[in-house]
Amino acid sequence: MKKIKVLIVLLLSCLFIIGCANQRILERIGLVTLVGYDVAEENKVTATSVIRQINPELQSKVEVQSETESTSKGTRVKVDMKTSKKLAAGQMRVLLFGEDLAKKGIEEAIHTTMMNNEISTSIYLAVVKGSSKSLLEYPYKDVTDVGQHIYNLIDHNIKQQHTVSSTLHEVVRDNYSEVRNFALPILHKKGEFIEIDGVAFFSHGKMVGSLPAGDNFYILMMQDNFKESTLELVLDGESIDASKFQEKQLQIAVDSVKTKRSIKVVDPELNEFDLNIDFKCRLLEINSLVPINDPKLVEKMEKAVNQKIENEVSRILEYSQEINSDIYGFGEQYRAHVRGGKLTDQKWREKFREMKVNINVDVEIIRNGVFE
Incomplete structure (x- = not known):
């Protein structure tokens, strides 16, 4: 009997609450x-x-x-x-x-x-x-x-x-x-x-x-880890011996399978950081004459893509320092590393503009498409 009374009270309460609600x-x-x-x-x-x-x-x-x-x-x-x-x-x-x-x-x-x-x-x-x-x-x-x-x-x-x-x-x-x-x-x-x-x-x-918009890929790569996105690149033919298949420049498209980014404070006194990017990708598009089953050629391509990404990341980072906009989290890493020191907005703006960043990119082509 007590359970029934409690149930009735709860139902009446719900009806009362619903009736008082601001109806739209x-x-x-x-x-x-x-x-x-x-x-x-x-x-x-x-x-x-x-x-x-x-x-x-x-x-x-x-x-x-x-x-x-x-x-x-x-x-x-x-x-x-x-x-x-x-x-x-x-x-x-x-x-x-x-x-x-x-x-x-x-x-x-x-x-x-x-x-x-x-x-x-x-x-x-x-x-x-x-x-x-x-x-x-x-x-x-x-x-x-x-x-x-x-x-x-x-x-x-x-x-x-x-x-x-x-x-x-x-x-x-x-x-x-x-x-x-x-x-x-x-x-x-x-x-x-x-x-x-x-x-x-x-x-x-x-x-x-x-x-x-063409820089979105590199900006996202610098901001955090990500798994999706496609990147189109034009590689120097000499860097991968493209002359063998009559190409001065080689256009390729890759997509990210897994990208891991980390920022480390190397020396807080010297305001020096390491930006490490591990980029595992799949080759989506390339000239049909290129023998992508050749391990030595793939290794040369990895080095060429590696250099290209490092150059682009460096350019974007330099621009970010010029306009003094840290959208990547260098300040958060610095504050977490240097304990006990109050890092104000003004102090970090000065440090960000002058900081030195060692950019380390490691590219690995782990699959060459569905025919591999």
Whole structure:
């Protein structure tokens, strides 16, 4: 009998809680799925929102609304005045920043987004080449929902490890770190298509530089371990005796089977580091005349790929030091190694710019395709 009474009390409690919940009927709200911010005149900001409206027949339509105000909240109020439904940000997937705003600084926008308990920390952040307003308002022929399309584009390429990961959680973590910076993908509209065009480097919330999409592979290789991605290389024919099959340059494509990266502090006093990269890959494409079953030739190819990667990694690292943006974690390793010493943001910025890095790449071609 006591068990039955307890069960009745629990059921009544559940009904009471459900009855008190803040109900949101889908047909009465507009779902904001993407927001883009741009710099406007007089220190104002232009916010462009992609809104999905659901009608009683559960059919949806997408509209793009743009407003300018002094704050992002002000723009939301203005957009609210133009819609017949209450706006909800719970389904927001992407936050975009126009290039001019990114260079001016996005810390306030990140802080405001982080404070909104409706918005998930798993949303993606990205920079738009030009303005986000023009990217979102363009009438694409084959895109019915530009918000969902951009989310799928970013999500797919991050999961395939073709570009840097840029969730709100990761960006906030790195932005508030004294020894690490963050990077965001760059989107660009080319004709009827939107594509990932490069990587934007940030320092103190401001975009301080960028590199093209072709450098994504090397940037990811320097940031962490990864297992997927494809790399196209042009090797010097002399380095592998390509003259035997009448090639001055040899174009190849490899994919990563397993890549392991480690950063070690060699000497904290001399500000010296080792960057070690073990790259196990599979040969996907090569001139059919090349005898890939020859172990000596494969060894020469490994050395040539090794040298190519070292040169590219060195170039990108030098650029990162010039713009003073550590997106790789050298500062974290230094702070973990030098215990008891307080490493401030200013101290690490000075050390990062002047640090010496010994780049050691070890390439191994472990399979030559399905015919081996």
